[in-house]
Amino acid sequence: MIKASTWQVVKTLMRRDLKVALRRRSDIINPLLFVLMVVSLFPLAVGPGPDVLGRIAAGVIWVTALLAALLGSERLFRDDYLDGSLEQMILLPVPLPVLALAKIAIHWLLSGLPLVILAPLAALLLKLPVEGWSTLLLTLLLGTPILSALTAIGAALTVSLGRGGALLSLLLLPLFIPLLIFAAAAVEGALVGAPVVGQVVLLAGLMVLTLTLAPLAVAGAIRVSVN
Amino acid sequence: MTMVVNAQQLTSVRAGRTLFADLDVQVEAGGVLHVQGPNGAGKSTLLRIIAGLLQPLQGQVELFGEPADVDREQWQRRLLFIGHKPGVKSELTALENLELQAGFDGVVIDDPWQLAETVGLLGLEDISAQQLSAGQQRRIALARLWFSPAPLWILDEPFTALDQPGIELLQQRFAEHTGHGGTLILTSHQPLSWQPPQLQQLIIRSPEAHD
Amino acid sequence: MWRWLHPYAKGEASYRLLGRWLPWLTGSAVLTMMVGLIWGLFYAPPDYQQGDSYRIIYIHVPAAIFSMGTYTAMAIAALIALVWQIRTAEWAIAAIAPVGAVLTFIALFTGAVWGKPMWGTWWEWDARLTSQLILLFLYLGVIALYHAFSDSRTGAKAAGILALVGVVNVPIIHYSVYWWNTLHQGATITKFEKPSMATSMLIPLLICLLGFALMTAAFICQRLRNEILRQELHRDWAQQELN
Incomplete structure (x- = not known):
């Protein structure tokens, strides 16, 4: 009998993935560089005037965040699938959705959290007025876990295909739309001094809902993909 | 029976x-x-x-x-299942892989070096698994058979x-x-x-x- | 509760059952569609504001309503397929998705055509059109995922999970798009909103709704039969059916 407790298994899984990720730092850093570069393309394209830039800044940062989430998403389960760790994960004596939630948490730590930390720099480059900064950070903090969870669903569904890239974007981008609408609108509202509590609460609700249901979908998708 | x-x-x-x-x-x-x-x-x-x-x-x-x-x-x-793919993380060393696998199996390896020697990995413990041969990677995966309680x-x-x-x-x-x-x-x-x-x-x- | 469904989990039984339904469905669909469309397009009175251009609702509204309804039906099939492992339900996902996508496309296309005389532009970021567009993306995602797998069982299960994820998201997307639309509503007035409709216009619309429902069911029925036959080709009964 294997006597490992759920917590022990989850801890081992997170420790392993963090260790592997720290050996491949470029996978963490490259999406962040991508965000910075895309963000700096906009002043070049629409002109550096603060009136135009400041108005589109929130939208640009959020769209860039979605694209960055897509960029790293394929890798979420790819290595695990190729080296056989994914099928071992199914066989661990722990409910698969719990492990899926752990994978989502790790993905957020390695891609969502760095993005939140990078956001002030992007806001600075895009001349986002200071009134919008705190709301931008708050929406990113609430929104990036949703991105990680949805990304995990798409990645788990396409992991066995080997060429998921474009397909994954097709699956995921429509699902990102509500997040984009509420988050960008909240920042815009903050800029004109409107109350943003409503949107923030909505985003928080969306996050709770996504983090509750997504692990089930990810678990189902992993079982389908590994066969 | x-x-x-x-x-x-x-x-x-x-x-x-x-x-x-x-x-x-x-x-x-x-x-x-x-x-x-x-x-x-x-x-x-x-x-x-x-x-x-x-x-x-x-x-x-x-x-x-x-x-x-x-x-x-x-x-x-x-139940212990080992398929075609060894389930070995290529970024990690042999010892790290063994230790993590033990974590999943809920055991602590008393003497990892002894185990590495048993399965013929002595001297290779600190090299990341991607630099090892297919047979050596398989030995890492199979080392599980020496400590798993399944x-x-x-x-x-x-x-x-x-x-x-x-x-x-x-x-x-x-x-x-x-x-x-x-x-x-x-x-x-x-x-x-x-x-x-x-x-x-x-x-x-x-x-x-x-x- | 689901025991009665189990005979139809076998391909042959469902194939025969659908075969018995199909002629009735097709016949009644053609009949009601013809009555509804001819009535709506030729005999219903013109609108005092929009003239004859409003008549496109006899296609647009049923297509829009059933594009959503078909997605729900696909999600229900997906739930049955994933929970009870009934294979006919797996095939139903593959059969339903393209029908729904076509309905969504018709709704989008007629919406755009209607937009031209109403707004003077082929595309307006109207809430309904936008959420139809996103629904089309969701359908295309399901279809693309299904076809990406070489093994159709795996493809159907994966597409089923995506359809379930989608059906949880559809109301959220719908709500968010409406909310976004009111936020950015500047000068556009939503002309789709009609407070009430004259009975002489409403009756042909209801007939068209019924016609579209029957037609959708008939198409799904036929596609499901084809899908069952294609998946069961290695079985003897399928071979006999073809010869």
Whole structure:
């Protein structure tokens, strides 16, 4: 009998993935560089005037965040699938959705959290007025876990295909739309001094809902993909 | 003797082709089931169905007298499956891989170096697994057999990429496992050089090959 | 509760059952569609504001309503397929998705055509059109995922999970798009909103709704039969059916 407790298994899984990720730092850093570069393309394209830039800044940062989430998403389960760790994960004596939630948490730590930390720099480059900064950070903090969870669903569904890239974007981008609408609108509202509590609460609700249901979908998708 | 694996009337169709139909598999505690057959006959599919990774089209599998849908976790706590892919993280060293695997199996390895020596990885512990050969990576995966407490082992082609001493070593470990009442299901193309007391041979040929 | 469904989990039984329904469905669909469309397009009175251009609702509204309804039906099939492992339900996902996508496309296309005389532009970021567009993306995602797998069982299961994820998201997307639309509503007035409709216009619309429902069911029925036959080709009954 294997006597490992759920917590022990989850801890081992997170420790392993963090260790592997720290050996491949470029996978963490490259999406962040991508965000910075895309963000700096906009002043070049629409002109550096603060009136135009400041108005589109929130939208640009959020769209860039979605694209960055897509960029790293394929890798979420790819290595695990190729080296056989994914099928071992199914066989661990722990409910698969719990492990899926752990994978989502790790993905957020390695891609969502760095993005939140990078956001002030992007806001600075895009001349986002200071009134919008705190709301931008708050929406990113609430929104990036949703991105990680949805990304995990798409990645788990396409992991066995080997060429998921474009397909994954097709699956995921429509699902990102509500997040984009509420988050960008909240920042815009903050800029004109409107109350943003409503949107923030909505985003928080969306996050709770996504983090509750997504692990089930990810678990189902992993079982389908590994066969 | 208690029945460890009891599979009834398994049928599997992959990509429109019937691999096997109405196949019964029964293995008792201490028994060895050696599945043989040509490439693509469905050996791996059968092992994966028994391990619960795949659903058969028809039929059901009981392990330790319980079907999977009763308590899947209890099932999985008594089961060790190693497939074609070793499940070794190529970024991590051999020792790190062993230690993490032990974490998943809920044990602590008392002397990892001793284990590394046993499985022939001594001197390679600190090299990341991607720099090791296929056979050495497989040794990392199989090292699990020396510490896992699971009574049922399901091994798909365990001898692949191993050298002759490695194959001998593995069979010694099998003998110890079954000697203590453990159960083993494996596939391999070469015959076993070890003669287990309770050996069943199962040869899978796809039913369509007869036509 | 689901026991009665089990005979139809076998391909042959469902194939025969659908075969019995199909002629009735097709016949009644053609009949009601013809009555509804001819009535709506030729005999219903013109609108005092929009003239004859409003008549496109006899296609647009049923297509829009059933594009959503079909998605729900697909999600229900997906739930049955994943929970009870019924294979006919797996095939139904593959059969339903393209029908729904076509309905969504018709709704989008007629919406755009209607937009031209109403707004003077082929595309307006109207809430309904936008959420139809996103629904089309969701359908295309399901279809693309299904076809990406070489093994159709795996493809159907994966597409089923995506359809379930989608059906949880559809109301959220719908709500968010409406909310976004009111936020950015500047000068556009939503002309789709009609407070009430004259009975002489409403009756042909209801007939068209019924016609579209029957037609959708007939198409799904036929596609499901084809799908069953294609998946069961290795079985004897399918071979006999073809010869």
